[in-house]
Amino acid sequence: MGVSLKHRTEWIVRASCILPLVLFLGACAMVPAMAAGESYRLSISWIPALGVNLSFMLDGLSIFFALIISAIGFFVTIYAVDYLHGHRDTGRFFIFLHAFMISMLGLVTADNVIALFVFWELTTIFSYLLIGFEHEEEASRKSARQALLVTGAGGLALLVGFLLLETISGTYEISRMVPQASLIGAHPLYGAVLALIFVGAFTKSAQFPFHFWLPNAMAAPAPISAFLHSATMVKGGIYLLARFHPILGGGGAWTCTLMIIGAVTAVGGSILAMGQSDLKKILAYTTITALGIMTMFLGGKTTPSLTAAMTFLLVHSLYKSALFLVAGIIDHQTGTRQLEKLGGLLKFMPATAFAAVAACLSMAGFPLFFGFIGKEIMYKGALAEAMCPELAAGAAVLSNALMTAVGGILVVRPFLGRPVGYQAPVRETTFFMWCGPVVLGGLGIIFGIVPDLVGHWLVGPAVHAFHFSVEDIKLSLFHGINEPLLLSIMTLTLGVGFYLAHRRLFQWINAAAEKIPVTADRVYDGCVGSVARLGRLQARIIQNGSLHRYFFIVAATFLFAVGYGFLSRAQAFPEVMPPLLAWREWLLVIVISAAVITVLVTRILLLAICALGVIGAGLAIIFLTFGAPDLALTQLLVETLTVVIVSMILLRLPGLGSQARNHRGRRLFDALLAAGTGILVTTLLLALLSTEMDRSITAFFEQNSYLAAHGKNIVNVILVDFRSMDTLGEIIVVATAGLAGYALIKKRGSG
Amino acid sequence: METVLAVLCGLMAAASIYLMLSGNIIRFIFGLVIATNAVNLLIFVAGRLSSHRPPLIADGSSVPVGEVANALPQALILTAIVIGFALLAFVFILFYRTYESLGTVDTEKMRFAEPVEGNEALGADNSKGSGA
Numbered sequence: 024m025g026v027s028l029k030h031r032t033e034w035i036v037r038a039s040c041i042l043p044l045v046l047f048l049g050a051c052a053m054v055p056a057m058a059a060g061e062s063y064r065l066s067i068s069w070i071p072a073l074g075v076n077l078s079f080m081l082d083g084l085s086i087f088f089a090l091i092i093s094a095i096g097f098f099v100t101i102y103a104v105d106y107l108h109g110h111r112d113t114g115r116f117f118i119f120l121h122a123f124m125i126s127m128l129g130l131v132t133a134d135n136v137i138a139l140f141v142f143w144e145l146t147t148i149f150s151y152l153l154i155g156f157e158h159e160e161e162a163s164r165k166s167a168r169q170a171l172l173v174t175g176a177g178g179l180a181l182l183v184g185f186l187l188l189e190t191i192s193g194t195y196e197i198s199r200m201v202p203q204a205s206l207i208g209a210h211p212l213y214g215a216v217l218a219l220i221f222v223g224a225f226t227k228s229a230q231f232p233f234h235f236w237l238p239n240a241m242a243a244p245a246p247i248s249a250f251l252h253s254a255t256m257v258k259g260g261i262y263l264l265a266r267f268h269p270i271l272g273g274g275g276a277w278t279c280t281l282m283i284i285g286a287v288t289a290v291g292g293s294i295l296a297m298g299q300s301d302l303k304k305i306l307a308y309t310t311i312t313a314l315g316i317m318t319m320f321l322g323g324k325t326t327p328s329l330t331a332a333m334t335f336l337l338v339h340s341l342y343k344s345a346l347f348l349v350a351g352i353i354d355h356q357t358g359t360r361q362l363e364k365l366g367g368l369l370k371f372m373p374a375t376a377f378a379a380v381a382a383c384l385s386m387a388g389f390p391l392f393f394g395f396i397g398k399e400i401m402y403k404g405a406l407a408e409a410m411c412p413e414l415a416a417g418a419a420v421l422s423n424a425l426m427t428a429v430g431g432i433l434v435v436r437p438f439l440g441r442p443v444g445y446q447a448p449v450r451e452t453t454f455f456m457w458c459g460p461v462v463l464g465g466l467g468i469i470f471g472i473v474p475d476l477v478g479h480w481l482v483g484p485a486v487h488a489f490h491f492s493v494e495d496i497k498l499s500l501f502h503g504i505n506e507p508l509l510l511s512i513m514t515l516t517l518g519v520g521f522y523l524a525h526r527r528l529f530q531w532i533n534a535a536a537e538k539i540p541v542t543a544d545r546v547y548d549g550c551v552g553s554v555a556r557l558g559r560l561q562a563r564i565i566q567n568g569s570l571h572r573y574f575f576i577v578a579a580t581f582l583f584a585v586g587y588g589f590l591s592r593a594q595a596f597p598e599v600m601p602p603l604l605a606w607r608e609w610l611l612v613i614v615i616s617a618a619v620i621t622v623l624v625t626r627i628l629l630l631a632i633c634a635l636g637v638i639g640a641g642l643a644i645i646f647l648t649f650g651a652p653d654l655a656l657t658q659l660l661v662e663t664l665t666v667v668i669v670s671m672i673l674l675r676l677p678g679l680g681s682q683a684r685n686h687r688g689r690r691l692f693d694a695l696l697a698a699g700t701g702i703l704v705t706t707l708l709l710a711l712l713s714t715e716m717d718r719s720i721t722a723f724f725e726q727n728s729y730l731a732a733h734g735k736n737i738v739n740v741i742l743v744d745f746r747s748m749d750t751l752g753e754i755i756v757v758a759t760a761g762l763a764g765y766a767l768i769k770k771r772g773s774g
Numbered sequence: 775m776e777t778v779l780a781v782l783c784g785l786m787a788a789a790s791i792y793l794m795l796s797g798n799i800i801r802f803i804f805g806l807v808i809a810t811n812a813v814n815l816l817i818f819v820a821g822r823l824s825s826h827r828p829p830l831i832a833d834g835s836s837v838p839v840g841e842v843a844n845a846l847p848q849a850l851i852l853t854a855i856v857i858g859f860a861l862l863a864f865v866f867i868l869f870y871r872t873y874e875s876l877g878t879v880d881t882e883k884m885r886f887a888e889p890v891e892g893n894e895a896l897g898a899d900n901s902k903g904s905g906a
Contacts (some may be wrong), residue, residue: 123871566889571797613780619785620810622793623792638808639811642814645779646818648826650843657855669807676879680869700788702788704812706785707815712777724846726837729837735831736832738849746849756860760864761860764864767867
């Protein structure tokens with residue numbers, strides 16, 4: 024039965040690829056309208072009082088992203104069925120996967136920033152669940168938590184940024200913010216908005232110094248790395264930057280920040296990639312590089328620059344998801360992802376090797392491949408930039424050259440060379456697993472042959488959606504002998520050089536990395552560790568398990584809070600009337616006081632119980648003296664019962680013994696606190712007594728007790744008539760206490 | 775009389791707090807009993823001890839004649855006495871059962887939920903889990 028159930032689960036999840044397929048076809052159907060420059064809006068009222076709506080907008084940019092998300096989602100779905108074959112949590116995996124895909128589509132189509140934020144956080148949460156999919160491994164859990172904390176914190180910054188934007192522009196709708204770009208740019212809060220939105224984008228898209236979570240996220244299964252952590256989720260930040268380009272992208276701060284952060288991330292990521300030996304880690308660091316390049320070009324304002332960002336986004340999504348899927352296949356078939364343990368796989372896995380070669384050549388940017396087009400337009404964009412074109416071009420050349428070398432490593436080391444001794448015979452994987460990388464890698468060739476179509480239908484509408492210029496966007500293979508071509512040749516030459524030296528570079532980079540004292544990863548660990556230490560410290564101080572400590576805090580809080588409130592408002596010390604008492608009254612008060620002191624000091628249990636009885640009875644006499652016979656009666660009754668119960672129970676306990684307090688100091692503090700509270704109570708009561716008494720409520724009861732309620736005992740009438748619901752509540756309390764007490768006794772009986 | 779009773783209230787409040795801080799559950803119960811009484815007395819005094827005559831309406835009249843004691847605080851205290859008693863009865867049983875289970879009346883030794891040694895070890899484990 025277990026087998027058939029698993030079998031059925033597999034067919035259900037395989038059938039679930041219909042979902043991304045339908046979404047992909049739907050997005051395809053929108054492409055002609057987008058190319059014609061149209062856009063559609065749909066708004067569903069959500070929290071109308073706050074101006075928060077579930078509004079969506081379909082334009083070139085969102086359809087561009089939706090196509091990538093749904094297409095790669097489709098291939099990842101069919102791939103993952105075989106990848107996870109036999110895994111006990113297959114069903115859960117696909118629920119998370121599709122939920123992520125829907126959230127991601129929501130993110131790229133949302134027009135209301137609050138809705139965008141919600142989808143943004145949903146992608147973070149599903150990313151957390153998917154990185155931590157193998158939740159029994161500590162590394163998985165730790166990486167998942169790290170990704171959640173970093174991107175979640177960025178998401179909160181983003182929310183604050185959105186709220187600030189709303190206070191400036193008066194709307195949550197992105198489409199209504201666009202016409203107010205100049206107002207937003209001139210507002211004093213513009214800098215804060217920019218910084219907050221950058222933090223959100225940089226954490227999501229793994230920009231320096233928040234890049235560290237992405238390589239750690241490689242703990243996720245390979246299809247997840249291919250889908251979330253190369254092709255879609257990490258591009259969420261890029262999407263955000265593109266979407267807000269027309270709103271915030273006017274100033275120099277925008278360009279400068281994005282250029283510098285992007286360039287640092289791009290070059291740093293590609294250098295670190297050369298220092299890795301795990302296939303997925305290499306791919307993760309080159310993903311950081313790619314995201315850095317996109318960020319850098321989104322800093323620009325010219326059409327070529329923004330076209331470069333979007334073209335490269337498409338190039339990268341295709342080849343990088345293909346390569347991650349290939350890495351997953353290699354891991355799945357050979358059991359390792361370490362470069363030095365791989366070799367000669369071409370012979371065993373021709374289809375996978377084809378996909379890997381196609382993707383790597385696109386990544387390396389060889390002519391005829393789509394990657395080459397992406398690189399050409401990149402150099403054109405960099406040179407067209409008004410602000411420091413040398414920086415952009417230099418960073419692009421360097422990181423592209425390093426990526427070329429990485430592409431070489433990824434083709435040559437696992438697939439060519441001599442086969443190493445594998446533990447089991449290596450076979451080609453199933454069709455469902457290799458078809459995804461083959462198609463995605465193959466698209467790199469097809470798009471490279473027909474770049475003008477890609478430019479017209481996909482990249483062009485995407486760029487025009489956030490860059491309102493009439494310039495035509497043309498992608499073509501050959502632009503003539505010009506500067507971009509020269510830079511391309513330089514890149515390839517450098518890349519070959521880096522490749523030839525890659526073993527030495529590997530050693531240098533690792534040796535240098537060990538010498539860096541402060542890394543972002545360690546700063547993160549320090550922060551998380553100090554939160555835990557702070558929690559432990561405060562638990563040790565205020566929650567140490569001692570009743571004395573808790574009660575002391577409560578009483579001291581009462582003393583200082585009420586005392587401060589009273590003293591800060593009191594005009595003068597309350598006027599004290601000189602006591603004029605009959606001797607009987609003096610006697611009564613003295614007896615009660617003596618009984619209280621007896622309870623305080625005695626070590627004889629029975630004496631203490633008797634003294635308690637004296638206090639209660641004394642109070643009853645006070646009530647009787649001052650016109651409250653009902654109170655006196657109840658008090659006497661209850662006091663008698665209390666003494667009986669206390670005697671019954673307490674006499675079974677050990678005696679009072681000596682004071683439990685060991686330290687003299689502690690006893691002194693307790694006494695001071697108690698005395699202070701006593702003085703405060705007396706003072707408060709005296710202050711109250713010196714004010715005018717308002718008897719209006721009592722007067723109401725006196726007037727209406729007989730006339731309205733037909734009772735002559737006013738106290739009784741209040742209890743059973745005017746405030747009968749209170750009395751009902753009181754009865755419920757008594758009944759509950761009785762039941763609870765009974766349950767406690769009963770429990771002992773049943774063991 | 776009010777002034778003297780105000781001082782008595784303060785004395786009872788101070789005694790109850792000192793007893794409840796003692797760390798012995800029997801003394802804690804004594805403190806609770808005294809605190810209940812102190813609060814009742816406080817409410818009573820706050821309503822003024824203006825008359826010795828109980829708030830009753832004589833036969834043949836529809837409102838009380840002359841000044842009678844304040845009925846409102848009396849009604850409040852009547853409720854408070856009963857609820858206070860219910861609470862005490864429950865606390866007695868609870869503490870007695872606690873003593874039966876844990877074998878001590880010293881609250882500092884009642885470490886079933888928050889053990890002293892385990893507390894440290896647990897804390898260290900947590901920090902390893904979340905900090906490393």
